[in-house]
Amino acid sequence: MPGEETKKPLTQLKGMGVSEGVALGPIYLLERERVAVPHSRIPPEGAEAELARFKKALAATQRQLELIKKRIQTEESRDLQYIIDAQVLILKDVLLLQGTEDGIRQGLNAEWALELVRDRIKTVFEHLGDEYFRERRSDVDYAVERLLRSLLKRRVESIEDVKGNMIVASRDLSPADTAQMVHSRVIGFITDMGSKSSHTAIMARSLEIPAVVGLKNVSQLVKTGDVVAIDGFTGEVVINPDAATRQRFAELKKSFRSYQTQLPRYRRLPAVTRDGNPIRLVANIELVEEMGAVKRYGAEGVGLYRTEFLFMNRKDLPTEEEHYQNYRKVAEAVFPQPAVIRTLDIGGDKFVSQLELAPELNPAMGLRAIRFCLKEPKIFKSQLKGILRAGELGNLKIMLPMISGVEEVRAAREIIEEAQAELKKDRARFAAGIPIGIMVETPSAVAAADLLAREVDFFSIGTNDLIQYSLAIDRANAAVSYLYEPLHPGVLRMIRSVADAGRAQQIRVAICGEMAGDPFYTAVLLGLGLEELSMSPYSIPRIKRMIRMIDQGEARNLADRLLGVPTGSEIASLLTKKMEEWFPDFRSDQILYKTSLDDDLMKGGKDAEHDTHLGISSRRTSG
Ligand code: PEP
Ligand code: MG
Numbered sequence: 236m237p238g239e240e241t242k243k244p245l246t247q248l249k250g251m252g253v254s255e256g257v258a259l260g261p262i263y264l265l266e267r268e269r270v271a272v273p274h275s276r277i278p279p280e281g282a283e284a285e286l287a288r289f290k291k292a293l294a295a296t297q298r299q300l301e302l303i304k305k306r307i308q309t310e311e312s313r314d315l316q317y318i319i320d321a322q323v324l325i326l327k328d329v330l331l332l333q334g335t336e337d338g339i340r341q342g343l344n345a346e347w348a349l350e351l352v353r354d355r356i357k358t359v360f361e362h363l364g365d366e367y368f369r370e371r372r373s374d375v376d377y378a379v380e381r382l383l384r385s386l387l388k389r390r391v392e393s394i395e396d397v398k399g400n401m402i403v404a405s406r407d408l409s410p411a412d413t414a415q416m417v418h419s420r421v422i423g424f425i426t427d428m429g430s431k432s433s434h435t436a437i438m439a440r441s442l443e444i445p446a447v448v449g450l451k452n453v454s455q456l457v458k459t460g461d462v463v464a465i466d467g468f469t470g471e472v473v474i475n476p477d478a479a480t481r482q483r484f485a486e487l488k489k490s491f492r493s494y495q496t497q498l499p500r501y502r503r504l505p506a507v508t509r510d511g512n513p514i515r516l517v518a519n520i521e522l523v524e525e526m527g528a529v530k531r532y533g534a535e536g537v538g539l540y541r542t543e544f545l546f547m548n549r550k551d552l553p554t555e556e557e558h559y560q561n562y563r564k565v566a567e568a569v570f571p572q573p574a575v576i577r578t579l580d581i582g583g584d585k586f587v588s589q590l591e592l593a594p595e596l597n598p599a600m601g602l603r604a605i606r607f608c609l610k611e612p613k614i615f616k617s618q619l620k621g622i623l624r625a626g627e628l629g630n631l632k633i634m635l636p637m638i639s640g641v642e643e644v645r646a647a648r649e650i651i652e653e654a655q656a657e658l659k660k661d662r663a664r665f666a667a668g669i670p671i672g673i674m675v676e677t678p679s680a681v682a683a684a685d686l687l688a689r690e691v692d693f694f695s696i697g698t699n700d701l702i703q704y705s706l707a708i709d710r711a712n713a714a715v716s717y718l719y720e721p722l723h724p725g726v727l728r729m730i731r732s733v734a735d736a737g738r739a740q741q742i743r744v745a746i747c748g749e750m751a752g753d754p755f756y757t758a759v760l761l762g763l764g765l766e767e768l769s770m771s772p773y774s775i776p777r778i779k780r781m782i783r784m785i786d787q788g789e790a791r792n793l794a795d796r797l798l799g800v801p802t803g804s805e806i807a808s809l810l811t812k813k814m815e816e817w818f819p820d821f822r823s824d825q826i827l828y829k830t831s832l833d834d835d836l837m838k839g840g841k842d843a844e845h846d847t848h849l850g851i852s853s854r855r856t857s858g
Contacts, residue, residue, distance in 0.1 A: 243461070243474075243475040244475060245473060245475050245477050245480065246473070246474040246475065247471070247472070247474075248472040248474070249470055249471060250425065250450035250451075250453075250470045251429070251447065251448050251449040251470050252447055252466060252467045252468045252469050252471075253429070253436035253439060253440070253446050253447070253448050253467065254439035254440045254442075254443070254445055254446040254467045255467045255468040255491075255773060256445030256467045256491055257445060257464075257465070257466050257467070257484055257487045257488040257491050258402055258464070259463075259464045259476070259484045259488065260400050260401055260422055260423070260463070261401050261402070261459075261460055261461065261463075262402055262403075262404045262457045262459055262460065262462070262463050263397045263401040263402070263404070263459055264404050264405070264458055265392055265394070265404070265405040265408070266392050266405075269380065270380070270383050270384055270387055270389055272347065272350045272383065273344065273346055273347070273387075274343075274344065276342050276343070276344070277342055277343065277344050279342070282339055282342075285344060285345055286336060286339055286340075286345075288345055289335060289336070289339060289345040289348075289349075292345070292382060292385035292386040293326060293332075293385075295385045296326060296381050296382045296385045297326055297327075299385075299391070300319055300323050300381070301323070303319055304316050304319045304320070306415070318374075321374055322374060322377060322378040322409075325374060325375055325378040325379075326378050328356075330352070331356065331379075334348070334351075334355070335352050336348075338352065346387065349379060349382065349383065349386070350383075353376070353379040356375050357372045357376070360375065373407065373409070377409035381409075394412050395419060397420065397421055398420075399420060400420050400421075400422045401422065402421070402422055402423040402424060402425065402463050402465060403416075403421050403423075403424040403425075404424070404426070404453055404454055404463070405454055406428060406454045407426055407427065407428040407429065407435075408424060409435070413435045413442070416442055416444055422444070422445075423444060423445040423467065424444065424446050424447075425446070425447045425448070425450055425463065425465055425472055426446075426448045426449075426454070427449075427450055427451055427452055427453055427454050428448065428449065429448025429449055436448060440773075445465055445467030446465075446467050447465050447466070447470050447472050449470075453472065453474075462475060463476070464476045464480060464484040466487065494776075501533065501776050501779070501780075502531070502532070502533030502776075503533075504779065504783070506535075506778075506779045506782050507782070507783065508761065508782055508785050509783070509784065509786045509787075510787050510788060512761075512787040514761065514766060514782050515766060516534060516535055516769075516770075516775050516778060516782075517536045517537060517538030517575075517745070518534035518536070518538060518769065518770065518771070518772045519537075519538060519540075519541070519752075519769050519771055519772075520537055520539070520541070520565075520772070521540075521541045521543075521544050522544055523561055523565055525772065526565060526568040529568070529569065532773060532776060533775055533779070534572075534775050536573045536630075537573070537574035537769075538575055538745055538747050538767065538769025538770075539577055539769050540562075540565060540574060540575065541580065542561075542576060542578065542579055542580075543579060543580060543581055545558065545561055546579065546581065552617070553617075553618075553621075555617040555618075555621050555624075556621070558617065558620070558622065559621040561621070561625075562621055562622050562625035562626075562631065563624075565631075566630055566631050567628070569630065570628055570630055572630065573630045573631070573632060574632070575632045575633075575634045575693075575769075576625075576631055576632070576633060576634065577635075577674065578605070578608055578615065578619070578622075578633065578636065578647075579604070579607070579614070579615070579618060579636075580603070580674075581603065599704075599709060603637055605636055605637050605638055605647060606637065606643075608647070609643065609646050609650075612650050615647075615650055616650055616653065616654050616657075619633070619650065619651055620657070620658060623654055623655060623666055624658065626665065626666030627664050627665060627666055631666060632669065632671070632692070632693065633651070633671045633672070634671075634672045634673065634674060634693075635647050635671070635673045636673075636674045636676070636697070637676060637677060637700070638674065638680050638687070639677045640679055641683065641686055644673060644690045645690070648671065648690075651669075651671065655667065670693060671691055671692055672692050672693035672694060672695060673687060673691050673693075674695055674696075674747075675687075675694050675695065675696045675701065675733050676696070676697030676698075676700035676704065676748075677700070677704050678701075678705045678729070681701070681705075684732060684733045684736035684737070685736045685739065685740070687736075688736045688737055688739065688742055689740055692742060692743075693737075693742050693744070693745065694733060694737050694742060694743070694745070695744075695745040695747045696730060696733055696745070696747070697747060697748050698721060698730075698746060698749065698750045698751075700748075701726065701729065701748065702719055702721060702726055702748075705723075705725055705726060705729060706723060706726070720803035721750045722756075722759070722797075722806040722807050722810065723803040723806075724798070724801060724802070724803065724806065727763065727797060727798060730746070730760070730763045730765070731764065731794070731798065734764035734765055735764065738764065743766065743767060744765060744766070744767070745766075745768065746765050746767070746768055747769035749770075751768040751769055751774075752768075752770030752771055752778060753774075754777055754780075754781040755810070755814075757778055757781040757782060758785050758789075758814075759790070759793065759810065761782070761785060761787060761791075761794075762787075762792070762793050762794025762795070762797075764791075784818065796809070797809060797810065
C-alpha cells in the first residue's frame with residue numbers, strides 16, 4: 236500500500252501520458268491476453284449446430300455489452316455509451332456475421348471463421364491514413380475478442396472486480412473496460428498499448444482518470460498488489476517506488492489537487508501579456524461532451540472542432556440533421572463566443588458505409604480532408620448545411636482542412652454557395668455570411684499565403700501536419716520522430732510568413748497544432764506574430780499563465796533573433812537560455828501543477844510581475 240516501504244526493485248518507465256493527474260497505489264493486473272483460437276474442421280452435417288453455437292455466443296456477447304451500457308447510463312457518460320454502441324454495431328456488422336457464417340458452412344469451426352474475418356476487416360482499417368481511423372482496428376479487436384471468449388466460455392475479467400483504490404495495469408483496455416471505471420474505484424491506469432487518440436485515452440480524459448499508455452511491456456513487469464506511481468502528464472511510471480519517490484509523487488499529487496481547485500479562479504484572469512497585448516485562447520475539441528471542459532478551463536471559444544468523431548463508429552453517414560444538432564449544441568454552449576467547425580478531415584473514402592477501401596501507398600498524401608470532400612460533394616454538402624443552419628446564432632465559422640491552394644478554396648466556396656441556395660429554397664434559417672477560413676498545414680499553402688489571405692476570412696496554422704509535410708517526416712512513424720522539430724528554422728520561418736501574410740490582408744491568424752499548448756513555445760509564437768492560440772482545454776490555464784509573464788516586445792526581439800539561427804537544436808538551446816534569463820527558476824522539466832497558480836492570482840491583472848515558476852512541459856518533440 237502507498238504508505239509501506241517495498242523491498243522490490245524500483246523500475247522506472249516512460250510512456251505516453253494521455254490523461255493528466257497523479258496516482259500512487261496498488262496495481263490490479265487485468266488479464267487481457269488474447270485467447271488462443273482453436274482451429275478445427277466441421278463436417279457438413281455439423282454446420283447447423285456450429286452456426287447455432289455461434290449465434291448463441293453472439294447473443295450472449297451482445298447482452299454483456301448492453302448490460303455494461305445500462306450500468307453507465309448517466310447524462311455525463313453519453314459518449315461512453317456511444318463507444319459501447321460502436322462495439323454492439325461491430326457485432327451486428329453484415330460483413331462480420333456473413334463472413335463467419337460462410338466460413339462455418341465451408342467447414343471451419345466458428346472461432347477460426349471469426350478470426351479470419353476479423354483479420355480481413357483489420358487489414359482494411361490498417362490502410363487508412365488517419366491515425367484515428369487506424370486506431371479503430373482496436374474496436375474490432377475488442378468486440379471480436381469478447382465474442383471469442385463467449386464461444387470458448389472463458390470469462391471476461393471485469394473492472395468491476397477491482398476492489399478498493401487501485402491502478403489498473405493491462406496489455407490493453409477496451410473502451411468498455413474504461414467505461415466501467417465510471418462506477419469503480421480505479422484511480423489510474425497503465426497499458427502496454429494505446430495512443431493519444433485511442434478511445435480509451437479519450438475516455439480517460441473525459442473521466443479525469445490519470446493514464447499512461449504505450450508502456451510496451453508493463454503488464455509483464457507487474458502483478459496485482461505491486462505498488463506503482465504514475466504521472467498522466469509526463470508519462471512517468473515508477474514500479475515499486477522507494478520512499479523518496481513516493482514522497483515526490485505524493486507532493487505532486489497535492490500540487491495537482493491544488494491546481495485543480497485554483498482553476499475556476501484562474502479562469503477569470505485575462506490572457507494579456509505584461510505589456511498589455513491581449514491574446515485569444517481558444518479550445519481544440521473532438522466531442523460535444525468536451526464543452527464542459529471548454530468552460531471550466533476558461534477558453535474564449537472553440538478554435539478547432541475536429542468533426543471526424545461524428546463520422547466514427549457507424550456504418551452510415553451522419554445526416555444533415557445530426558450535423559445540425561451537434562453543431563447547434565456547440566454554438567449554444569459557447570455563445571456569444573465563436574466556434575470554428577472544421578469540415579471532415581479524413582483519409583480514404585469508403586470508410587463509413589463499406590469496409591472495402593482502396594488502400595493507398597502513401598495515405599498522408601492521399602485522398603485526405605478537403606480532397607475527399609471535393610470528390611464527395613454530397614457528403615460535404617450535408618455537413619456544410621448542418622453548419623450553416625447551426626450558424627444561425629451568428630457565432631460559427633467554417634474551416635477547411637489541408638488546403639494546398641486557391642483552387643480548392645474556390646471549389647469549396649462553390650459548394651458552400653450551393654448549400655446556401657438549397658437551404659434558401661427550402662426556406663430554412665441559416666447563417667448567410669458565415670466566415671470561411673482555412674487550416675494552413677501544407678507547404679504550398681504557406682508559400683501562397685498572400686494569395687490565400689485574399690480569399691478567406693481567417694487562417695489557422697496546423698503545425699502537426701505542417702511539420703510533417705515541410706520536414707517530410709511521417710508524424711506517426713517512430714523511426715523518424717527525432718526529425719520532428721517544431722523549432723526547425725524552416726518551420727519558424729513558415730509560421731512568421733503566414734502571420735505576416737495574414738496581417739497584410741488584415742485577417743486573423745491562429746495556431747491550432749500541439750505546439751500552441753506547450754508553454755515552451757509560447758514566447759516564440761507570440762514573437763512570431765500570432766494572436767490566437769488554440770489547444771486542448773486542459774492546457775489553457777498554463778498557457779494563460781505563461782502569456783501573463785511575457786513581454787510582447789521582448790518576445791518579438793527573441794523571435795527575430797531565433798530566425799537568424801541556423802539549426803533547430805541551437806534555437807532550442809538559445810530559447811532555453813533566454814527562458815532561464817527571463818525566469819530565474821526556470822526548470823525545463825517543470826510542469827504547471829508542480830507549481831502554484833496562487834502567486835499570479837494574487838498579483839492579478841496587467842501589472843503582474845515576472846513569475847519565477849514556469850509551467851513548462853518536458854515534451855519538446857511534440858508539434
Ligand atoms: C494540425 O495538423 O496541426 C491540426 C491541428 O490538425 P490535426 O492534428 O487534426 O491534423
Ligand atoms: Mg492537420
